[in-house]
Amino acid sequence: MSKVLWNYLLLIPALFSVVLSSAAIAGEAETKEPTQQAVPKIQDIAPTAITPGSALDALAKPPKSQKDSNNSLAQVTSVSELSDVQPTDWAFQALQSLVERYGVIAGYPDGTFKGNRSLSRYEFAAGLNAALNRLNELIATNTGELVRREDVATLQKLQEQFAPELATLRGRVDNLETRQAEVEANQFSTTTKLVGDATFVVADTFGDRANNTSADDTKDETQTFLGYRARLNFQTSFTGRDQLTTLITGGSTIANLTSSTGTAMSRFTFDSDGRQGSYLSQLTYRFPLGKNITVWIGPRALQPATFTPTLNAPVGGINGATSRFAAFNPTVYRPGFDGAGAALAYKFSDQLQLNLGYIGTDSQVNQPNGTGNGFFNANNAALVQLTLSPTRRLDVGLTYVRKYYGTATGFNITGGTGSTFARNPFEQNSTTTNNFGLQFNWRASNTLTLGGWFGYTIANRENGPDDSATIINTALTIGFPDLFKKGNIGGVIVGVPPKVTSSDYRTRPGAPVREDPDTSLHLEAFYTHRINDNITITPDFFVITAPEHNDNNDPIWVGSLRTTFTF
Numbered sequence: 001m002s003k004v005l006w007n008y009l010l011l012i013p014a015l016f017s018v019v020l021s022s023a024a025i026a027g028e029a030e031t032k033e034p035t036q037q038a039v040p041k042i043q044d045i046a047p048t049a050i051t052p053g054s055a056l057d058a059l060a061k062p063p064k065s066q067k068d069s070n071n072s073l074a075q076v077t078s079v080s081e082l083s084d085v086q087p088t089d090w091a092f093q094a095l096q097s098l099v100e101r102y103g104v105i106a107g108y109p110d111g112t113f114k115g116n117r118s119l120s121r122y123e124f125a126a127g128l129n130a131a132l133n134r135l136n137e138l139i140a141t142n143t144g145e146l147v148r149r150e151d152v153a154t155l156q157k158l159q160e161q162f163a164p165e166l167a168t169l170r171g172r173v174d175n176l177e178t179r180q181a182e183v184e185a186n187q188f189s190t191t192t193k194l195v196g197d198a199t200f201v202v203a204d205t206f207g208d209r210a211n212n213t214s215a216d217d218t219k220d221e222t223q224t225f226l227g228y229r230a231r232l233n234f235q236t237s238f239t240g241r242d243q244l245t246t247l248i249t250g251g252s253t254i255a256n257l258t259s260s261t262g263t264a265m266s267r268f269t270f271d272s273d274g275r276q277g278s279y280l281s282q283l284t285y286r287f288p289l290g291k292n293i294t295v296w297i298g299p300r301a302l303q304p305a306t307f308t309p310t311l312n313a314p315v316g317g318i319n320g321a322t323s324r325f326a327a328f329n330p331t332v333y334r335p336g337f338d339g340a341g342a343a344l345a346y347k348f349s350d351q352l353q354l355n356l357g358y359i360g361t362d363s364q365v366n367q368p369n370g371t372g373n374g375f376f377n378a379n380n381a382a383l384v385q386l387t388l389s390p391t392r393r394l395d396v397g398l399t400y401v402r403k404y405y406g407t408a409t410g411f412n413i414t415g416g417t418g419s420t421f422a423r424n425p426f427e428q429n430s431t432t433t434n435n436f437g438l439q440f441n442w443r444a445s446n447t448l449t450l451g452g453w454f455g456y457t458i459a460n461r462e463n464g465p466d467d468s469a470t471i472i473n474t475a476l477t478i479g480f481p482d483l484f485k486k487g488n489i490g491g492v493i494v495g496v497p498p499k500v501t502s503s504d505y506r507t508r509p510g511a512p513v514r515e516d517p518d519t520s521l522h523l524e525a526f527y528t529h530r531i532n533d534n535i536t537i538t539p540d541f542f543v544i545t546a547p548e549h550n551d552n553n554d555p556i557w558v559g560s561l562r563t564t565f566t567f
Helices: 002-032 066-071 092-102 121-140 149-161 163-186
Strands: 192-206 225-236 243-250 279-289 293-300 340-349 352-360 365-367 370-372 380-391 394-405 425-428 431-445 448-461 468-481 489-503 521-530 535-545 556-566
Touching: 149 163, 425 448, 425 468, 448 489
Parallel strands: none
Antiparallel strands: 192 225, 192 556, 225 243, 243 279, 279 293, 293 340, 340 352, 352 380, 365 370, 380 394, 394 431, 431 448, 448 468, 468 489, 489 521, 521 535, 535 556
């Protein structure tokens, strides 16, 4: 009996040391493992600069809680049951002994051991308890001789060998607990995370002002200017899987260049919308419904780019190109009004997803048969998109959007891009559009992406004569992630802004049809240099040939230097 008791006393600290040493080794293995850049999937593509979230991010399954993981552990009786433990592993013999001789090792339901993951304090306590219980069983059944002196010597040797790692782990745990207490004492909210960004822009344009009239007013009126925009994004979660987005924007002073250059083709994606002071620019709520469905609702700025993959990373987004046209397919993802409504995404699999959405505005509008207002009678858009991902590196989007605009509501059907004729093919007469989009994004490698889109629009006048117009736009984008330095982004965009290719509409009898005679090209290049995790600087330059799709207009050059602060 004295021999059994002696082995018991020796084995308790030794086992305690082994478990702790395993935790230290696992933690060190994780920290030393080289970080690999994740290949973007559909859910990794950022939609727009409107919200940092992604439309498909919401469909990713959240990790199980620690409690769930512990409850799902299952006892194994042979090391061969652990599929990720090989005889060549350095800890194989130790695991084999603990499993087959002492029966104190548990695996996961999928038959893995996950030896490189960090060990929590709860898991350590559970493992130690199992080991002590097993020892009690051995003593009670008088089989203490199974605990051999060489085992104790080995454990003591391991304890001495990994003493520095154990001390390091203890220091990290103590430091983590201190930092956790500090965060809890100063936390902004238990449910809300605050993120924000501030954008400074220095810009100017060069070249004569576009002019579709006979008047001689082609002088470029743009002066070099410094503008800014600041946003505070309150991201609130009530369940851990949902998110309420409340976006506050400070009054932007970044100029809308349409007036000074004579064309909306020169606009920035972040320019001023005319509102002054601070205002609520977005209020939306996203939540899961079952396993594969994500739902969005919102009374403010529930734009298609918020709930639908735009497939334009890394060229689009807050660190991408500065021009409004280069952000994404404008006739599909820009409704031309603020937007309130509902949307959902259904993920059939990692290769197929369906997005549906309806948004409208409650502004007073004139209907063809009288005056009306309300969610379904005002300007509105209904969208459906099928996103295909045949491989991890290729995404293709097929999109249809039907939009309606009431008479004299100040609308434009291309979201503030393209020519005057494309934005308002029938001037301010009530208009319905059927918009078709094909988008793709191919991550050819970790440092090269190819993307682009083609948009085809059929517009119909809803009051007066039965006029129609056809509008197209297209672009090819080339992105260079990690160009020259990890975290930097370079990009080139070549495209044709929205253009009226055919039309029946005339402003008056005998006048020419409202149709663009020529073709403009949008050529843009940018480079985003990351100073650190919170500051980027982006020089950007683009040129519009034959502005307003009119060869009589000289090219317009737009240069900008953007600095973005994120926090």
